[in-house]
Amino acid sequence: MTSVLAIDQGTTGTTCLMIAQDGRVLSRAYREITQHYPSPGWVEHDAHEILEKTLAAAREAIAAAGETPKAVGITNQRETIVLWERATGRAVHRAIVWQDRRTAERCEALAPHAAFIAEHTGLVTDPYFSATKLEWLLAQHNHAERAARGELAAGTIDSWLVWHLTGGTVHVTDHTNASRTMLYDLGSRDWSDDLRALFSVPREVLPRIVASSGEVGHTTMATLGAVVPITGIAGDQQSALYGQGGWRAGDGKNTYGTGAFLLLNTGAHRPAPGSGLLTTIACDEAGQPVFALEASIFIAGAAVQWLRDGLGIIESSRETEQMARSLDSNDGVYFVPALVGLGAPDWEPNARGTIVGLTRGTTAAHMARAALEAMAYATRDVLGDMRTQGQVAFDRLRVDGGATSNDWLMQFQADVLGVPVERPDLVETTALGAAGLAGRAVGVWPSGEQFLASRRFDRFVPSENGAQAASLAYAGWRRAVRAALSWARDR
Numbered sequence: 413m414t415s416v417l418a419i420d421q422g423t424t425g426t427t428c429l430m431i432a433q434d435g436r437v438l439s440r441a442y443r444e445i446t447q448h449y450p451s452p453g454w455v456e457h458d459a460h461e462i463l464e465k466t467l468a469a470a471r472e473a474i475a476a477a478g479e480t481p482k483a484v485g486i487t488n489q490r491e492t493i494v495l496w497e498r499a500t501g502r503a504v505h506r507a508i509v510w511q512d513r514r515t516a517e518r519c520e521a522l523a524p525h526a527a528f529i530a531e532h533t534g535l536v537t538d539p540y541f542s543a544t545k546l547e548w549l550l551a552q553h554n555h556a557e558r559a560a561r562g563e564l565a566a567g568t569i570d571s572w573l574v575w576h577l578t579g580g581t582v583h584v585t586d587h588t589n590a591s592r593t594m595l596y597d598l599g600s601r602d603w604s605d606d607l608r609a610l611f612s613v614p615r616e617v618l619p620r621i622v623a624s625s626g627e628v629g630h631t632t633m634a635t636l637g638a639v640v641p642i643t644g645i646a647g648d649q650q651s652a653l654y655g656q657g658g659w660r661a662g663d664g665k666n667t668y669g670t671g672a673f674l675l676l677n678t679g680a681h682r683p684a685p686g687s688g689l690l691t692t693i694a695c696d697e698a699g700q701p702v703f704a705l706e707a708s709i710f711i712a713g714a715a716v717q718w719l720r721d722g723l724g725i726i727e728s729s730r731e732t733e734q735m736a737r738s739l740d741s742n743d744g745v746y747f748v749p750a751l752v753g754l755g756a757p758d759w760e761p762n763a764r765g766t767i768v769g770l771t772r773g774t775t776a777a778h779m780a781r782a783a784l785e786a787m788a789y790a791t792r793d794v795l796g797d798m799r800t801q802g803q804v805a806f807d808r809l810r811v812d813g814g815a816t817s818n819d820w821l822m823q824f825q826a827d828v829l830g831v832p833v834e835r836p837d838l839v840e841t842t843a844l845g846a847a848g849l850a851g852r853a854v855g856v857w858p859s860g861e862q863f864l865a866s867r868r869f870d871r872f873v874p875s876e877n878g879a880q881a882a883s884l885a886y887a888g889w890r891r892a893v894r895a896a897l898s899w900a901r902d903r
Contacts, residue, residue, distance in 0.1 A: 413438075414856055417474060417481035417640070418847040420840070421466055421488045421569050422648065423509065428469040429840065430477035431847040433856050435866025437838070439476035441469040448506060453513035456506035459494045462569065463576050470636055484577070484631060485644030485850030487651035487842050488569040490592045493542045495549045495559075495566045495617075501580050504555060504564065507572075508545040515544035525610060532597050532604055534682075534691025542568060543594035547611040559617040566617045568593070570645050574628060577642060582629035585619040587701035588650040591693035596621075598682060598691060601701060624650070625699020625849040644850030648842050649673050649706065650694045655845030656810040656836065657864045659697040664798070664806060665841075666791055668813035670717075672709035674794050677702060678802040688756030689797060697860040699849050705802050707756045707794045713815050715749035715783040725776040733820045735780040742885060744769035746892035747782035750900075757797045758897060766896035769888075787815060788825040788882075789889040795829065810834045810869070812841045822870075827878035828886055834869040 414433040420426065425444040432438050443465035448456040474481065491510035496503045508514070519537050522529070522544075526537045535541055546566055550556040558564050565575065568589045574582050590596040590603075595613060597604035603618055622628055624646045631640045646654060649667070653675045656665045661679030666672055677694050682703045685691050694704035716729045726732060748754075750763035767782070791809075799806045808831050815821060816835050826833040838844055848863045850856075857863035 413479060415477060415479060415481050416847040416851040416856055417470060417484045418843040418850070419466060419470060419484065419486045419573065420648070420843040420846060421462060421486070421573065423489045423511070426462070426466045426469050427840070427843060428466075428473040429843045429847065430473050430481060431844065439473045441472035441476065443469045451514070453516070455509040455511040457492065457509055459496070459503040459507045459572055462507070463573065466573060467635060474636065474638070480638045481640055482856055483641050483643040483850040483854045485846030485848070486570050486573055486642065487646050487648050487846035488573070488589070490568065490589060490647040490649070491540060491542050492569050493545045493549065493566065494569065494572045495546070495555065495564055496572070496575075498563060498565050498580070501576060505549055505552065507569070508549065510540055512545065513539050515539040515548055518544050518547070529594060529607070530685045532599070532607065533594050534591070534598050534685050535594050536690070537594070541592060541594040543607065543611045543613070546613055550612060556612065556614075560614045562616045564617055565619070567619045571619045574642060574645070577631045577635050578629035579632040579634065583619045584622045584628050584645070586622055586624045586645040587693045588624055588647040588695065589645070590621050592647060598693070598703070623699050623701070624695045625853045627853060641854065642850075643853035644699070644846050644848070646695060646845060646849055649675055650704070651845035651849070652812060652842045653677065653704070653845065654695050654848055655841035655843070656812065657860065658810060659695060659860055662804040662806050663810070664795065665810045665812065668712050668787060668811065668815035670712065670714045672712040672787065672791065672813070674707045674709070674791065674798065676705045676795070676798045676802050676804070676806070678704055678804050681803050683801040683803070686801065688759045689801060695849065699852060705798045707798065709790045709794065710752050710755045711749040712787045712790070713813070714751065715747065715786060716815070718749070718751065719779060719783055723779070725779060732780040732784055733818045735777040736784050736820045738777050739781055741881065742781055742785060743773070743778060744888065745774055745778040745782050746889055747779065747786050748892050748896040749783065749786050750896055754893075754896065756794050758893060760897055760900050762900040763896050764900065766892065766899065768892045768895055784818065784821045785824065785885070785889070787821065788828045789886055791825060792828050792886060806831065808832045808834055810836070812836065812839050822872045823878065824882065826872040826874045827882035830874050830879055832874070833872040835872070837868040
């Protein structure tokens with residue numbers, strides 16, 4: 413049987429799946445990784461632990477499947493950066509994780525360059541991205557001098573894994589990961605000399621940029637116990653978009669987790685950054701770079717977790733579906749879950765969680781329904797701006813993440829958006845995307861449609877009455893958001 417190994421290296425651990433040509437998951441293995449917090453706001457990973465745990469999970473998945481994969485695909489936590497010695501393969505410092513805030517002051521000092529950075533990278537100047545992290549690493553000891561002499565290599569986690577999987581012979585990254593570094597020029601689709609100079613990053617330290625689908629090297633016997641081509645690389649959110657079949661302009665996906673990540677493929681159109689939306693790179697069907705808009709909703713499933721852990725009004729998130737169904741409407745109760753501020757499209761860091769419309773008749777069911785509705789309303793907020801800036805027709809939303817198991821929420825999301833919402837049978841779409849990109853390059857799936865042929869989607873279609881009610885309710889949501897903004901700004 414023909415199969416592909418998908419390596420999904422995430423923030424908390426590595427998952428490896430062996431995925432057959434017919435779409436079945438033949439085996440699965442997982443290894444957790446350690447989180448390091450050396451100072452407040454600092455987050456690090458041991459790059460060698462990541463490598464060790466990834467190799468262990470990969471070997472376990474291959475052994476459990478009982479066959480050698482035809483190709484390997486890698487997807488990874490984005491923006492996390494590693495600096496290592498070319499001669500030994502040893503990291504000179506622990507990896508600095510995307511969540512790390514140690515360069516916040518440096519980013520504030522870059523304010524005069526913010527417009528230039530946004531114009532060329534599509535990103536906001538923030539410690540989230542890799543450039544200031546790498547600048548900080550190079551400033552330690554004599555790393556900058558060593559890097560300029562070609563002694564050091566840098567890259568996101570995909571680069572680190574490929575380097576070691578190939579025995580230190582290949583130093584690459586793909587366009588999706590490169591576009592998250594704040595060193596990549598969206599126009600030239602290459603490293604920017606101006607940005608490298610701004611952050612004091614020598615070109616010699618950076619990887620070669622390749623397409624997300626195509627052979628870049630081979631694993632060694634020492635790493636995976638087999639010589640297998642590595643033919644797929646993509647950052648986690650772009651990989652999830654590909655795994656959902658989102659390779660055409662107008663295709664979008666939303667991942668409902670603690671927060672929510674939205675990506676909308678805009679094809680050849682490069683949207684201008686703004687309204688809190690990021691312009692980034694995604695993949696077309698063949699794994700070649702195309703433009704996309706990305707936005708993060710800070711709080712999604714975390715609002716339901718707060719109902720459970722903070723208020724104690726539910727014991728499990730599963731209860732919220734029946735609680736929401738028990739009401740004919742929200743009765744004017746809205747929850748704006750700005751527990752860590754508001755992101756796109758309103759961007760108010762001083763906003764805090766706000767509940768409006770309470771009466772003596774308000775119950776726990778109203779609170780549960782309000783938390784679910786907030787996810788759907790926030791998604792409409794962001795997608796409205798995405799559709800305008802992306803200049804694309806948007807006729808469906810594909811979804812993944814834990815909250816998508818809630819059928820009531822999925823139907824309400826369809827009603828609020830006025831377009832169908834489609835939920836896949838395999839929720840591990842990030843790993844699936846890595847497998848698709850890798851398998852596409854070696855003919856396991858000759859086309860995108862063949863790759864998706866075995867997938868099944870539950871489809872939630874807007875109902876006429878539901879859409880009308882949701883439209884009226886959405887107006888109340890925007891009123892509630894205005895109340896939260898007013899409270900934050902009236903100081």
